[in-house]
Amino acid sequence: MFDKGKKNGTELLGKTNRIEDGTSIIGDIVSKADFRLDGELVGNFTSQGKLVIGVTGKVKGEIICNNADIEGVFQGKIKVLEILNIKATAQIHGEVAVGKLSIEPGADFTATCTMLANDKEVKEVIVKNGKGAKAESEE
Numbered sequence: 001m002f003d004k005g006k007k008n009g010t011e012l013l014g015k016t017n018r019i020e021d022g023t024s025i026i027g028d029i030v031s032k033a034d035f036r037l038d039g040e041l042v043g044n045f046t047s048q049g050k051l052v053i054g055v056t057g058k059v060k061g062e063i064i065c066n067n068a069d070i071e072g073v074f075q076g077k078i079k080v081l082e083i084l085n086i087k088a089t090a091q092i093h094g095e096v097a098v099g100k101l102s103i104e105p106g107a108d109f110t111a112t113c114t115m116l117a118n119d120k121e122v123k124e125v126i127v128k129n130g131k132g133a134k135a136e137s138e139e
Contacts, residue, residue, distance in 0.1 A: 018036045028043045028061075035047055042061060
């Protein structure tokens with residue numbers, strides 16, 4: 001009845017975890033699936049999916065994910081391996097490292113920004129965060 005074997009991650013496609021407005025979390029979050037945060041997080045967030053910080057969402061800490069949309073407040077360090085979309089309502093303060101960046105007019109973007117320009121840099125970020133891939137010997 002219950003499958004006790006290892007799961008390959010495909011069962012998480014299309015699923016989204018949520019932290020609703022009015023909820024505060026102090027600590028770290030690790031998720032393989034997509035995540036929407038409308039509440040507050042003081043801590044680190046790591047995901048192999050997409051993070052959406054809603055208009056009422058606030059994050060203070062470090063974020064590492066594949067894709068992100070930010071509409072709320074972020075303070076700290078963020079690494080987005082693919083695309084970071086910063087909406088007009090967003091307030092970003094800190095350090096940003098991205099594959100691609102989109103900023104809507106009106107956003108408060110007070111941050112240093114580094115573009116992950118090549119595959120080697122992206123693989124190094126993935127390896128440092130335990131997402132597989134061997135980057136030491138690949139060039």
